[in-house]
Amino acid sequence: MWFLKRSTKFPPAEKAAADGLLLVGGTLSIDWLLAAYRAGAFPMPDDSRTIFRTSWYSPDPRAIIPLGQLRKSSRLCRKLRQREYHVSIDQAFADVIAGCAGPRRKETGVWLTPRMQRAYLAMHGAGHAHSIEVWLDGQLIGGTYGVAIGGLFAAESMFSRVSDGSKIALMFLEQTLLERGFQLLDVQWINDHTRSLGATEIPRAEYLQRLRAALDSSASLAPLAPALFRGPTS
Numbered sequence: 001m002w003f004l005k006r007s008t009k010f011p012p013a014e015k016a017a018a019d020g021l022l023l024v025g026g027t028l029s030i031d032w033l034l035a036a037y038r039a040g041a042f043p044m045p046d047d048s049r050t051i052f053r054t055s056w057y058s059p060d061p062r063a064i065i066p067l068g069q070l071r072k073s074s075r076l077c078r079k080l081r082q083r084e085y086h087v088s089i090d091q092a093f094a095d096v097i098a099g100c101a102g103p104r105r106k107e108t109g110v111w112l113t114p115r116m117q118r119a120y121l122a123m124h125g126a127g128h129a130h131s132i133e134v135w136l137d138g139q140l141i142g143g144t145y146g147v148a149i150g151g152l153f154a155a156e157s158m159f160s161r162v163s164d165g166s167k168i169a170l171m172f173l174e175q176t177l178l179e180r181g182f183q184l185l186d187v188q189w190i191n192d193h194t195r196s197l198g199a200t201e202i203p204r205a206e207y208l209q210r211l212r213a214a215l216d217s218s219a220s221l222a223p224l225a226p227a228l229f230r231g232p233t234s
Contacts (some may be wrong), residue, residue, distance in 0.1 A: 097131075
């Protein structure tokens with residue numbers, strides 16, 4: 001673990017502690033966040049070791065969802081055909097952030113602190129963070145958001161207000177990333193939910209290799225007004 005000075009230059013990811021903690025210090029400014037994602041790191045809220053400082057992680061192994069391999073249940077695909085779900089991009093970023101910051105069942109504490117929310121709102125304003133929204137009968141029922149740099153999309157969080165809201169968001173996100181030439185969908189750490197959706201773990205060294213290739217891509221996301229979504233196109 002390193003304690004950082006004022007420079008946004010990150011140490012090699014291989015210097016991270018066993019739990020993935022790479023660096024302590026810096027700010028949640030746009031420059032810091034962009035430097036972190038390009039170095040294979042991401043911020044997490046302060047804990048007892050790093051109170052009042054920013055903590056940056058680069059875990060080994062790293063969790064990704066291989067594009068084209070998201071698990072799509074036949075039940076959910078039928079549901080999309082039976083009801084009129086609409087999806088959009090960057091139409092309600094602040095609302096998605098608020099939804100992701102809300103309390104979760106079976107979880108204690110809040111990782112998406114007000115400070116973190118402000119940071120990603122600034123990233124969105126600068127064109128680096130994007131949201132996927134899912135609508136039913138004109139109401140926001142789920143979504144996800146993350147950071148896009150080149151061909152990397154680093155998914156940060158998701159939420160549902162009704163059953164399957166976040167799964168629909170992730171399904172549309174994957175379809176959009178494939179259509180627009182993205183190469184890497186990063187989900188940071190694996191858990192039971194993301195594993196059930198097709199997430200897998202790869203060694204950090206392999207992740208960094210894939211990251212370098214993705215950063216050379218010119219893929220991008222653009223806003224999209226709510227549109228009817230019937231599920232995968234292939």
